[in-house]
Amino acid sequence: MLGLVLALHPAAAGLALLVFIIVFAISKIVSISSMSAAVFFPVIIWILERNEFLTISIFSVIAAILIVITHLKNIKRLLKGEEKKISFRKKE
Numbered sequence: 001m002l003g004l005v006l007a008l009h010p011a012a013a014g015l016a017l018l019v020f021i022i023v024f025a026i027s028k029i030v031s032i033s034s035m036s037a038a039v040f041f042p043v044i045i046w047i048l049e050r051n052e053f054l055t056i057s058i059f060s061v062i063a064a065i066l067i068v069i070t071h072l073k074n075i076k077r078l079l080k081g082e083e084k085k086i087s088f089r090k091k092e
Helices: 002-008 010-027 030-049 054-070 072-080
Strands: none
Touching: 002 010, 002 054, 010 030, 030 054, 030 072, 054 072
8 A cells, every 4th residue: 555655645655654653663563553654644645735636635535444444353452452562672
């Protein structure tokens, strides 16, 4: 999805990637980071475009909804506290 978004709107994709990186740095959970970037993507599009391009605005909302739907299992694990965190440290 990032490749498609990058091709359609590089600035918005870059800002969504920045959201992903910030959330991941804080949470260490990829699913939360992905969903955060997806949810912020339509907001970023709205801020950058001010609804000048209706098609990209509609696409961004649909993409955000689809990404959240694909993460439903992750959401359930998050609510149960079972979602795994990623660590880059070596295990001892």
